[in-house]
Amino acid sequence: MAKSDDCVHILQGLLVFGNVVIGMCGIALTAECIYFVSDPHGLYPLLKTTENGDIYAAAWIGIFVGLALFALSILGIIGVIKASRTLLLVYIILMLITFAFEMASCITAATHQDSFTPELFLKQMLERYQKSEPANNSDNEVTKTWDELMIQNHCCGVLGPSDWQEYTSAFRRTHSDADYPWPRMCCALDAQRLPVNLDGCKLGVPGYYNSNGCYDAISGPVSTHAWGVAWFGFAILCWTFCVLLGTMFYWSGIEY
Amino acid sequence: CLSLPTPPAQLPYVPQVSPMALLGKVTATTFALERPRCVFDGHADASDAVWLAVAFANASAAFRNPLSRADVPLYQQLPTARSYMTLETAATAYSCSAPSPAVLRVGSDTACRDQGRQDPCNGPLPSPGPYRVKFLLMGCGGPKAETRWSEPILLRRAASPSTIDPAPPRRGSAVVVIASILASLGAALATAVLGALGAKVWGSLCHQDLGTDTFIRRSYRTHHIPPAPPQPLPPGCGCSPPGLCHSAPQAPAPCQT
Numbered sequence: 001m002a003k004s005d006d007c008v009h010i011l012q013g014l015l016v017f018g019n020v021v022i023g024m025c026g027i028a029l030t031a032e033c034i035y036f037v038s039d040p041h042g043l044y045p046l047l048k049t050t051e052n053g054d055i056y057a058a059a060w061i062g063i064f065v066g067l068a069l070f071a072l073s074i075l076g077i078i079g080v081i082k083a084s085r086t087l088l089l090v091y092i093i094l095m096l097i098t099f100a101f102e103m104a105s106c107i108t109a110a111t112h113q114d115s116f117t118p119e120l121f122l123k124q125m126l127e128r129y130q131k132s133e134p135a136n137n138s139d140n141e142v143t144k145t146w147d148e149l150m151i152q153n154h155c156c157g158v159l160g161p162s163d164w165q166e167y168t169s170a171f172r173r174t175h176s177d178a179d180y181p182w183p184r185m186c187c188a189l190d191a192q193r194l195p196v197n198l199d200g201c202k203l204g205v206p207g208y209y210n211s212n213g214c215y216d217a218i219s220g221p222v223s224t225h226a227w228g229v230a231w232f233g234f235a236i237l238c239w240t241f242c243v244l245l246g247t248m249f250y251w252s253g254i255e256y
Numbered sequence: 257c258l259s260l261p262t263p264p265a266q267l268p269y270v271p272q273v274s275p276m277a278l279l280g281k282v283t284a285t286t287f288a289l290e291r292p293r294c295v296f297d298g299h300a301d302a303s304d305a306v307w308l309a310v311a312f313a314n315a316s317a318a319f320r321n322p323l324s325r326a327d328v329p330l331y332q333q334l335p336t337a338r339s340y341m342t343l344e345t346a347a348t349a350y351s352c353s354a355p356s357p358a359v360l361r362v363g364s365d366t367a368c369r370d371q372g373r374q375d376p377c378n379g380p381l382p383s384p385g386p387y388r389v390k391f392l393l394m395g396c397g398g399p400k401a402e403t404r405w406s407e408p409i410l411l412r413r414a415a416s417p418s419t420i421d422p423a424p425p426r427r428g429s430a431v432v433v434i435a436s437i438l439a440s441l442g443a444a445l446a447t448a449v450l451g452a453l454g455a456k457v458w459g460s461l462c463h464q465d466l467g468t469d470t471f472i473r474r475s476y477r478t479h480h481i482p483p484a485p486p487q488p489l490p491p492g493c494g495c496s497p498p499g500l501c502h503s504a505p506q507a508p509a510p511c512q513t
Contacts, residue, residue: 092449093449096445096446096449099442099445100442103438103439103442106434106438107431107434107435107438110428110430110431110434110435111431113428113431114424114427114428114431115422115423115424117422117423117424119420119421119422120422122417122420122422123417123420123422126417126420127417161279161280162279165283165284165412165414166412166414166415167414167415167416167417167420168414168415168416168417169417172414176285176366176380177283177284177285177286177380178283178285178286178363178364178365178366178380179366181280181283181286199361202280202361202364203278203280203281203288203359203361204278204279204280204281205278206277209279211279230430230434231434234434234437234438237438237441238437238441241441241444241445244445244448245445245448248448248449248452251452252452252455252456
């Protein structure tokens with residue numbers, strides 16, 4: 001029986017190792033999702049209004065799933081070492097529930113990452129930026145977010161300043177084309193946030209206006225967010241699947 | 257001032273939109289012309305003024321030079337007269353030796369359109385055009401020289417944002433991969449759990465001997481056990497092999513309770 005004892009010990013060791021990895025990954029997932037939810041780039045108002053705020057719901061689920069994984073991994077380690085059928089049964093059932101939640105979060109994040117096209121942000125910007133009668137507070141937030149985005153990243157529009165020329169917009173209704181071919185935030189600004197050379201900015205003289213589009217500054221962080229939640233969660237789930245199978249095999253072999 | 261008997265001199269210069277790389281040189285209501293340097297030298301006195309005549313492209317042939325400054329068509333008359341004159345500048349500003357900004361922006365004065373001004377001003381253009389322009393050198397006695405008409409200048413037309421389609425062109429393959437693999441993993445786990453639970457329930461319902469399946473033992477706390485006297489075996493306890501029960505302590509075989 002020594003050989004099967006060795007096999008048992010090896011199985012126990014593997015399961016403990018698997019649960020340790022799950023615990024650490026759970027903590028990492030929680031930390032990553034807290035970082036995304038804290039919105040360091042200030043892009044949440046833009047996503048909230050485009051019906052793509054679900055990516056933040058996925059991150060919120062990720063926070064709680066990560067903590068649950070950590071707690072369950074400790075339960076699993078105790079259950080494996082004590083070879084307790086009850087503990088392991090509780091562990092398996094709770095893990096399955098956590099697995100289902102994390103599956104939902106991953107698929108949500110992966111689905112929404114696809115929908116962040118330039119056209120989505122362009123349409124939202126044209127319809128809401130500097131809207132004269134803001135329907136609700138979210139329009140003001142969109143305006144403030146875009147202003148900060150354009151100043152911080154030295155960019156203009158989604159694809160470039162010509163966005164404001166190619167399409168009519170809420171901005172165009174209140175600001176004449178001759179005075180404002182594009183918003184003032186697109187001009188090169190000095191320390192007091194005033195244009196360095198207003199005529200140069202209106203004419204489009206290189207150096208006095210921001211000629212890049214802001215799409216890269218938006219899609220970079222958002223894509224990282226979506227891929228971080230989706231792929232890391234996917235990797236954790238694959239590992240958890242293997243550990244759960246091993247645990248179920250172990251559980252079925254425990255004597256009463 | 258005496259009015260001039262001769263028609264104005266025809267200068268060969270053709271006005272054009274500035275060739276410089278400026279993003280805003282043509283917008284929906286303005287455009288930027290190249291500044292005509294050295295064009296009027298030899299024809300202009302110090303007191304003369306250079307005007308810009310702007311007309312719709314199909315009305316440029318019908319444009320008649322005004323005979324004096326008082327006859328100059330105003331910006332407000334553009335919808336009816338189909339032309340106007342603006343950007344009155346001293347001729348010395350266009351001479352070879354004058355330092356100057358490189359472009360002339362037509363349409364930059366938004367105050368012109370709002371107030372009921374009756375003097376020549378440089379208001380934004382009301383429609384995309386196309387327009388044609390020419391420069392006219394006006395002395396106190398009337399037009400002294402004129403350039404040729406420019407090519408038609410068409411301004412930008414803006415589309416409505418409702419024409420933008422925000423839907424992604426195609427579903428990414430990564431979503432399909434993640435969704436399908438996760439769904440299959442979830443299904444496999446659910447099946448395994450149900451199968452294991454079902455097997456246990458089936459086994460306990462049918463009272464089958466599952467003793468040989470258990471291979472994992474709880475950890476026993478060892479303590480010193482004095483050798484026990486031989487005792488008769490309980491009736492339901494099986495030794496393996498049957499008939500070889502020893503009295504010496506040995507690892508207890510798994511028994512059915």
